[in-house]
């Protein structure tokens with residue numbers, strides 16, 4: 001296995017006075033697909049937001065590609081190659097598909113073939129047919145594709161995907177799993193969070209389980225499959 | 238026929254500047270979410286700087302327009318300066334602080350402009366090549382009007398190209414919807430914001446510079462245009478350039494036709510249009526309903542708590558002192574000037590005024606930028622009844638709160654349809670309209686001179702008046718506290734903190750707010766009447782925007798979150814005012830103080846009591862520790 005590209009250690013986060021994350025630690029290595037599992041309200045999204053500095057950590061360290069990022073601003077982190085796909089998708093509804101992609105565009109990164117709209121349309125063929133459609137007039141599945149494509153335009157080396165399967169039809173979920181596999185082939189690392197164990201199983205190498213803001217389990221996907229006890233304790237199966 | 242066409246063309250030409258200013262305001266707000274109240278000041282600076290540039294280099298057709306563009310650029314850069322020094326630090330501050338801070342900028346710019354260009358109005362320079370007139374169906378129309386008519390659509394097209402055909406424009410539109418997401422995609426918002434403020438300020442400056450040959454430049458331009466620009470933005474729909482364009486034309490046309498229908502009060506027409514639009518399309522002609530902006534986590538307001546014993550003791554001591562003040566003054570005339578009573582009196586009715594405003598601002602969550610309308614409204618109600626009908630003090634005085642409440646009932650009915658900054662803009666616009674009616678309707682209100690020699694009955698000696706003021710203020714403040722902690726007050730705060738949930742449990746928020754607004758207006762009216770009978774006169778200046786800001790400042794100085802805020806704030810404000818009154822630059826000093834306060838003391842003076850230090854001093858209750 002290669003070196004870790006993202007390391008989170010001892011991270012705490014608050015919303016106002018509410019203590020949400022405590023002592024969260026996890027890591028993602030180059031080329032890996034890692035899943036963060038947990039029930040509703042467990043703190044998955046907060047973990048992601050803390051990594052990309054949309055929520056400020058109150059303690060702990062976050063390192064990306066060897067650099068501390070826990071004091072950096074969101075845009076700097078994104079420019080370093082850490083892409084974030086939010087749970088609520090946050091498509092720019094007034095902007096067309098092409099314009100949404102344009103907002104995500106960042107200069108090419110050494111050693112990686114830069115993403116272009118044309119290359120992305122090969123992965124997401126239905127987006128190609130609606131280049132000039134405003135984001136607000138797309139289905140949930142199409143929006144999910146667009147938000148991933150938009151993040152890829154920044155040529156990230158690691159992508160955080162917040163519940164990519166949420167609210168999608170089974171066929172689309174299948175597609176999504178294929179897409180994640182494709183990204184892995186391209187050499188990207190992926191950290192996703194999920195409640196859907198079935199989907200996580202399709203794509204991930206390793207898993208963490210978070211509960212009440214604390215990491216409760218860590219292991220390979222295969223190990224988790226074996227461990228009925230942990231699954232019953234922390235996940236709704 | 239010719240006359241009609243020329244009138245229409247004149248209206249269109251007067252829309253040009255208005256469109257430029259409103260477009261700039263709207264663009265800045267779209268991305269930064271700050272309503273730049275100093276936008277009118279940038280317009281004024283555009284006119285002044287434009288004048289200086291034209292004098293310096295504007296001799297030929299080309300150099301004239303170069304001078305105009307330079308003026309716009311300079312104003313754009315001044316905007317950048319404001320963004321970097323001030324706005325950047327307050328993007329995450331509560332709306333009120335942002336509005337107040339930009340108001341501080343207005344005051345500073347007023348003094349700077351006065352220092353550089355003097356008090357005299359600047360007459361319109363001629364635009365070379367456009368100083369003649371053309372004949373249209375036998376009617377003459379200045380050539381320059383045709384230039385103005387062309388400018389607005391040209392700028393609109395230019396802006397659309399910028400926003401829809403460039404990467405920068407795409408980023409701005411994206412940031413208008415969700416600036417946090419734009420940052421998460423790797424865009425440095427800081428320069429985006431600076432750029433947007435540059436563009437918006439430049440447009441305001443351009444608006445000021447292009448209207449020079451028609452209107453010249455003077456020191457009153459800032460408030461005049463800002464109220465009109467707010468109307469345009471509210472009517473057109475915030476964030477919609479096309480809407481601003483349409484609304485500017487509508488208002489421009491109304492202005493020229495309005496003069497023919499109501500020669501005395503051009504703003505009445507504006508009021509009517511705004512009213513009609515608001516009833517049928519609360520978000521403006523081309524606007525969209527405001528969805529709560531996704532700008533991160535909102536931390537709810539601290540719950541209000543009844544005063545702690547320490548504060549009650551302090552309040553009791555102050556009250557005892559105020560009751561004894563006249564006696565003390567008589568006993569120790571060398572220490573206490575008789576003037577002290579006058580000053581105390583003045584502070585008292587401002588306390589009531591500030592408390593009235595605080596009531597809708599704090600518990601109500603409605604930031605009114607036009608409360609002077611009710612202060613003045615109350616005063617004018619009494620004054621007009623005395624002046625025209627000879628009503629005695631005993632009847633005219635109690636009429637003040639009724640008059641003010643009626644006014645608040647009408648204005649509030651429109652305003653509570655909007656929230657947040659839209660509400661603030663609307664209250665300001667209404668107040669400016671009320672001011673202009675009083676100012677322009679000379680037959681009834683005596684206009685600029687005001688109504689003089691209104692004194693209370695003989696039995697109301699200065700001493701009685703002092704105790705009347707004290708009594709009414711104390712009663713008013715206590716009554717407001719009562720209301721805040723009554724079921725109505727709780728419902729009001731519930732509506733402020735979680736509108737959706739309140740609606741769900743059956744609270745009609747709009748009606749609650751309307752009611753609160755009216756109550757607040759009535760209290761402000763009492764304060765106004767006390768002002769009238771203390772001073773013996775009332776003039777339109779008591780209704781101007783600056784007066785509304787005074788009240789806001791008092792609340793701000795005192796801290797919005799503390800119920801004792803207005804009391805402390807009004808006193809602090811009065812002291813500051815007296816301190817600066819000696820200086821020629823009191824406005825600028827006040828402006829700088831406000832800006833410094835917003836930057837350094839975002840919770841106000843009384844809010845300070847609720848910080849750790851204040852708590853140790855026993856000024857407020859210890860925080861409950863949460864598990």
Ligand SMILES: Nc1ncnc2c1ncn2[C@@H]1O[C@H](COP(=O)(O)OP(=O)(O)OP(=O)(O)O)[C@@H](O)[C@H]1O
Pocket residue numbers: 015018020038039040041042043044045046047087195533534535
């Ligand atoms: N903006 C906020 N303000 C206050 N508390 C919040 C906020 N957002 C989330 N929380 C709280 O933080 C905790 C963790 O929330 P988070 O969104 O991280 O959960 P999650 O694991 O992503 O859940 P889900 O599967 O429902 O998306 C929850 O208890 C939630 O109520």
Ligand SMILES: [Mg+2]
Pocket residue numbers: 044045046087162
């Ligand atoms: Mg989540």
